[in-house]
Amino acid sequence: MIRSLLRSTASRSFVCNYSSKAVPLTAETYSSKVSRNPSFKKLDETDIKHFQTILNDGNGLITDADDLLFYNEDWMRKYRGQSQLVLKPKSTEQVSSIIKYCNEQKLAVVPQGGNTGLVGGSNPVFDEIIISLSGLNKIRAFDEVSGILKCDAGLILENADNFLAEKGYIFPLDLGAKGSCHVGGNVATNAGGLRLLRYGSLHGSVLGLEAVLPDGTIYNSMESLRKDNTGYDLKQLFIGSEGTIGIITGVSILCPSRPQAFSVALLGVSSYEAVQKVFVGARKELSEILSAFEFMDRNSQVLAGQHLKLDHPIESDQYPFYILIETSGSNKEHDDEKLETFLANSMEEGLVDDGIIAQDETQLKSLWSWRESIPESSTMNGGVYKYDVSLPLKDLYGLVEAVNVKLQEAGIVGFDDPTKPVVEAIGYGHVGDGNLHLNVCVREYSKEIEKVLEPFVYEWIQSKNGSISAEHGLGFQKKNYIGYTKNDVEIKLMKELKKHYDPNGIMNPYKYI
Numbered sequence: 040m041i042r043s044l045l046r047s048t049a050s051r052s053f054v055c056n057y058s059s060k061a062v063p064l065t066a067e068t069y070s071s072k073v074s075r076n077p078s079f080k081k082l083d084e085t086d087i088k089h090f091q092t093i094l095n096d097g098n099g100l101i102t103d104a105d106d107l108l109f110y111n112e113d114w115m116r117k118y119r120g121q122s123q124l125v126l127k128p129k130s131t132e133q134v135s136s137i138i139k140y141c142n143e144q145k146l147a148v149v150p151q152g153g154n155t156g157l158v159g160g161s162n163p164v165f166d167e168i169i170i171s172l173s174g175l176n177k178i179r180a181f182d183e184v185s186g187i188l189k190c191d192a193g194l195i196l197e198n199a200d201n202f203l204a205e206k207g208y209i210f211p212l213d214l215g216a217k218g219s220c221h222v223g224g225n226v227a228t229n230a231g232g233l234r235l236l237r238y239g240s241l242h243g244s245v246l247g248l249e250a251v252l253p254d255g256t257i258y259n260s261m262e263s264l265r266k267d268n269t270g271y272d273l274k275q276l277f278i279g280s281e282g283t284i285g286i287i288t289g290v291s292i293l294c295p296s297r298p299q300a301f302s303v304a305l306l307g308v309s310s311y312e313a314v315q316k317v318f319v320g321a322r323k324e325l326s327e328i329l330s331a332f333e334f335m336d337r338n339s340q341v342l343a344g345q346h347l348k349l350d351h352p353i354e355s356d357q358y359p360f361y362i363l364i365e366t367s368g369s370n371k372e373h374d375d376e377k378l379e380t381f382l383a384n385s386m387e388e389g390l391v392d393d394g395i396i397a398q399d400e401t402q403l404k405s406l407w408s409w410r411e412s413i414p415e416s417s418t419m420n421g422g423v424y425k426y427d428v429s430l431p432l433k434d435l436y437g438l439v440e441a442v443n444v445k446l447q448e449a450g451i452v453g454f455d456d457p458t459k460p461v462v463e464a465i466g467y468g469h470v471g472d473g474n475l476h477l478n479v480c481v482r483e484y485s486k487e488i489e490k491v492l493e494p495f496v497y498e499w500i501q502s503k504n505g506s507i508s509a510e511h512g513l514g515f516q517k518k519n520y521i522g523y524t525k526n527d528v529e530i531k532l533m534k535e536l537k538k539h540y541d542p543n544g545i546m547n548p549y550k551y552i
């Protein structure tokens with residue numbers, strides 16, 4: 040039966056996961072993987088003085104060891120570099136002067152947005168200078184007729200969306216880290232998020248960019264039009280380039296009208312087969328109002344419950360799979376009715392075992408929290424190995440099952456057994472986009488676990504013609520594995536491109552390719 044949700048508390052806002060667990064990948068422990076490029080200069084007092092001049096009297100320089108820690112470590116507290124300097128420019132011209140100097144001096148740099156990336160891309164590996172974009176955080180212009188927003192790259196995604204909400208528009212990207220991540224970081228990673236199903240990828244909605252190249256040149260296509268077929272579409276190179284060929288300083292993006300009505304349902308289903316069937320049905324019956332279709336497995340919900348300290352809205356986590364469906368449109372009554380009918384039909388067909396529909400805004404947020412809190416919940420036992428993969432829909436959950444079998448064979452997994460180093464491999468993600476998030480939740484990071492997981496996971500993905508990175512990027516984590524998804528010609532072209540834009544290799548070294 041369809042029940043309405045009575046309890047709800049968890050907020051949708053993002054909390055930075057800053058616990059005190061040991062960081063396993065530091066410059067000292069990287070030595071087997073990578074060594075510092077000796078052609079890079081080591082930072083000295085002259086450099087610092089020069090940066091102070093650029094940033095006007097030293098405002099925007101961080102050199103204090105305690106203050107540096109946040110920038111040196113990633114969100115999962117898995118990667119930690121040794122940068123001695125964070126620079127926080129406030130204008131594109133300052134970024135240009137900084138990077139030009141770094142290029143001339145062969146000082147390596149890491150561009151950093153909100154530092155919410157999940158592949159170790161936003162942190163230094165050794166002593167690279169961190170260039171934080173947080174000082175470039177203004178809205179530059181908004182055209183209320185076309186819906187085109189022009190903003191600085193360091194604008195926080197949630198701030199951009201709140202601004203647009205007042206104008207009746209929506210940012211065409213939404214993700215759990217929106218309270219911290221930057222619009223520029225989103226573009227640099229080509230983030231996918233929760234509503235890609237509705238609004239498509241940033242490759243489509245970004246209309247223009249401003250970016251500083253390693254030699255200090257400012258590339259500017261901010262005036263770009265919706266349609267413009269004059270030559271190569273250069274901005275596309277920067278979308279998903281993860282700070283390896285330039286620093287994005289401005290973004291021009293097409294924003295859709297904000298839907299007036301949102302409805303959300305959370306369903307319990309008994310098999311992955313049923314998840315796929317419900318997806319086919321949702322696309323057919325909900326068609327243009329369907330805006331998100333997310334799935335979560337049972338243990339992801341158990342962990343979320345422990346983290347949120349709440350009872351699950353559908354009978355105590357008894358279903359192998361859960362689905363979150365969001366619709367958004369212009370008529371709440373119409374959309375609710377459609378969703379209710381869809382849910383009732385799916386139950387009648389035996390595809391859905393239980394389900395609830397949010398009755399108000401608070402309940403809607405609460406239902407979303409059972410999906411959005413999983414990334415944080417996954418780290419709560421100590422750490423997590425994250426894999427973000429694209430697979431044919433039919434194979435999506437097969438990877439989670441295969442990994443759990445592998446961990447069992449190795450005798451290292453036990454959800455309720457604290458003597459085992461691995462809690463469980465859980466699976467969830469954006470079914471609508473064929474994107475699985477495999478999270479191997481661990482009590483501690485160890486070489487033993489890594490050996491079981493890699494290259495097994497990548498080989499499995501390759502055998503199904505999937506992608507080892509659907510939306511999080513390559514960063515440091517996947518640099519050596521790109522060959523599982525891209526062929527030799529593709530990799531060669533990418534390396535040539537990198538060399539062309541960044542001949543000294545100063546931009547985010549040791550990562551990507």
Ligand code: FAD
Pocket residue numbers: 053114149150151152153154155156157160161162172192193213214215216219220221222223224225226227228229230231232233281282283285286287288414415510511514547
């Ligand atoms: P950072 O983490 O600071 O940087 C990421 C990469 O981009 C680095 O390589 C960095 O060098 C580069 N970079 C950053 N800013 C610039 C710039 N201005 N110019 C050039 N390069 C730059 N990702 C998704 O795709 N979908 C999700 O649903 C999603 N949900 C998440 C939920 C949580 C709770 C968390 C913690 C992360 C999630 N992520 C998700 C991952 C992450 O939030 C995204 O990758 C996001 O786009 C990163 O933005 P950022 O500003 O934090 O960038």
Ligand code: 2HG
Pocket residue numbers: 157215232411413414425426427468476477478
């Ligand atoms: C999400 O969809 C994010 O929630 C994060 O992409 C996934 O933490 C992860 O593995």
Ligand code: ZN
Pocket residue numbers: 231232468469476510
């Ligand atoms: Zn995701």
